[in-house]
Amino acid sequence: MASVTRNKDAQGKWRYRIQFYDAEKRRHSRQLGRVSKQHADTVAGHIQNLVDVKKSNAELNAKTDGWLRNEAPKNLVNWLAELGLCDSIRRQKLGEFISAYIQSRENSKPNTIRNYTNSQKKLTDFFGEDRFLDEISEGDADEWHQSLINYRYSKATISKAIKHAKHFFTKAKRRDLVRINPFQHLKAGGERNESRNFFVERDVIDKAISETPEIEMKLVITLARYGGLRCPSEIQALEWCDIDWDKGRIKVKSPKTEHHGKSHRVIPLFPELIPLLREAHDSAEDKAGFVITKYRNKNANLRTQFKRILTQAGITPWERLFQNLRTSRQNELADEYPMHVVIEWMGNSELVALKHYLKVKESHFREATRAKTSAVGDESVPKSTPQVEAAKSTEEQEPHEGKALTSETVADTGLTKGQKVPPRGVEPLFSG
Numbered sequence: 249m250a251s252v253t254r255n256k257d258a259q260g261k262w263r264y265r266i267q268f269y270d271a272e273k274r275r276h277s278r279q280l281g282r283v284s285k286q287h288a289d290t291v292a293g294h295i296q297n298l299v300d301v302k303k304s305n306a307e308l309n310a311k312t313d314g315w316l317r318n319e320a321p322k323n324l325v326n327w328l329a330e331l332g333l334c335d336s337i338r339r340q341k342l343g344e345f346i347s348a349y350i351q352s353r354e355n356s357k358p359n360t361i362r363n364y365t366n367s368q369k370k371l372t373d374f375f376g377e378d379r380f381l382d383e384i385s386e387g388d389a390d391e392w393h394q395s396l397i398n399y400r401y402s403k404a405t406i407s408k409a410i411k412h413a414k415h416f417f418t419k420a421k422r423r424d425l426v427r428i429n430p431f432q433h434l435k436a437g438g439e440r441n442e443s444r445n446f447f448v449e450r451d452v453i454d455k456a457i458s459e460t461p462e463i464e465m466k467l468v469i470t471l472a473r474y475g476g477l478r479c480p481s482e483i484q485a486l487e488w489c490d491i492d493w494d495k496g497r498i499k500v501k502s503p504k505t506e507h508h509g510k511s512h513r514v515i516p517l518f519p520e521l522i523p524l525l526r527e528a529h530d531s532a533e534d535k536a537g538f539v540i541t542k543y544r545n546k547n548a549n550l551r552t553q554f555k556r557i558l559t560q561a562g563i564t565p566w567e568r569l570f571q572n573l574r575t576s577r578q579n580e581l582a583d584e585y586p587m588h589v590v591i592e593w594m595g596n597s598e599l600v601a602l603k604h605y606l607k608v609k610e611s612h613f614r615e616a617t618r619a620k621t622s623a624v625g626d627e628s629v630p631k632s633t634p635q636v637e638a639a640k641s642t643e644e645q646e647p648h649e650g651k652a653l654t655s656e657t658v659a660d661t662g663l664t665k666g667q668k669v670p671p672r673g674v675e676p677l678f679s680g
Contacts, residue, residue, distance in 0.1 A: 483540055
């Protein structure tokens with residue numbers, strides 16, 4: 249059984265060593281250096297698997313095979329190959345390496361895998377599937393970058409492709425498959441595309457909903473626009489038990505933020521959602537199941553159906569069909585509620601909201617102009633000043649000063665009728 253031992257180096261830091269016996273019962277050891285105990289135990293487990301496979305002539309399990317291909321350092325794999333426990337690392341090809349890496353990300357979200365695959369295609373279309381990793385230079389990376397610009401990809405798309413290329417080759421460098429990361433010097437830039445940030449007005453989306461013949465598709469559109477739910481992940485995950493009719497709240501399960509430690513959030517049962525949810529709930533066969541039952545499989549192309557609905561309603565489709573519904577709702581909420589409340593309901597951060605969601609709308613200009621006009625008012629009316637207001641206040645508080653007494657004021661002052669009230673100086677009004 250492979251074991252892990254440790255000893256301190258000259259700096260007093262722990263270093264771990266693997267010890268094991270091979271199939272011929274020869275003892276071997278290998279210094280791992282300054283790594284964690286968990287990492288050392290993982291390496292020991294994989295080495296023991298290799299020894300067991302060698303003894304029994306069995307097939308290597310997928311985890312250890314993946315470790316050899318994608319995680320183990322090249323020098324360690326080559327040392328194990330010298331002992332006859334595995335094959336030595338050969339030069340890896342671009343397509344093969346990225347495909348193996350993407351397959352190893354089994355816990356990643358579908359959108360992440362799709363984005364990785366898109367970036368892989370941009371790399372292999374230019375370099376070819378069979379190009380060896382260590383043959384790609386920094387100059388080659390510059391030419392690839394220029395090809396994306398020439399193809400007229402958006403800045404956001406190019407930025408994402410560069411970030412992924414850097415990521416892939418960082419993994420390759422850690423495995424000693426390349427000496428340098430040829431994409432490291434490229435500037436990725438931001439991934440914000442302002443031209444795609446479209447605000448969907450209420451009258452537009454209400455028209456589209458009214459033209460939608462089927463209740464569940466109406467709900468999909470309504471939940472995205474007036475609930476701010478991500479489509480399709482959060483809408484498909486919504487169950488009837490998540491809706492608290494009495495408290496007026498909805499529990500939204502969020503697969504996207506789950507790996508960040510926030511599996512769900514709670515939003516208000518907004519008034520715009522109630523009529524359709526009530527109607528769908530009354531007609532639902534399973535009132536404990538999913539709210540959306542018809543559009544659950546991967547073949548249900550919600551985007552295509554929504555685009556068709558918009559076209560039939562005489563509405564020009566915008567580019568990010570469902571994402572812009574969500575961003576429009578966040579913009580509305582940001583006009584009414586504090587930012588910390590809005591991001592809690594929407595399930596994103598203030599930084600993301602400011603960078604990708606919030607925008608200046610035409611209504612902001614109209615409201616600002618109207619407010620300015622109201623504040624200015626009629627220019628012919630003299631403006632009140634602090635000095636004028638102070639004078640008015642003094643006159644109201646001292647109505648008799650410097651004036652002749654009348655029959656109405658004699659009783660209050662104790663002076664004779666016709667006698668003027670003397671001006672008040674700095675002495676107190678009352679004594680004692």
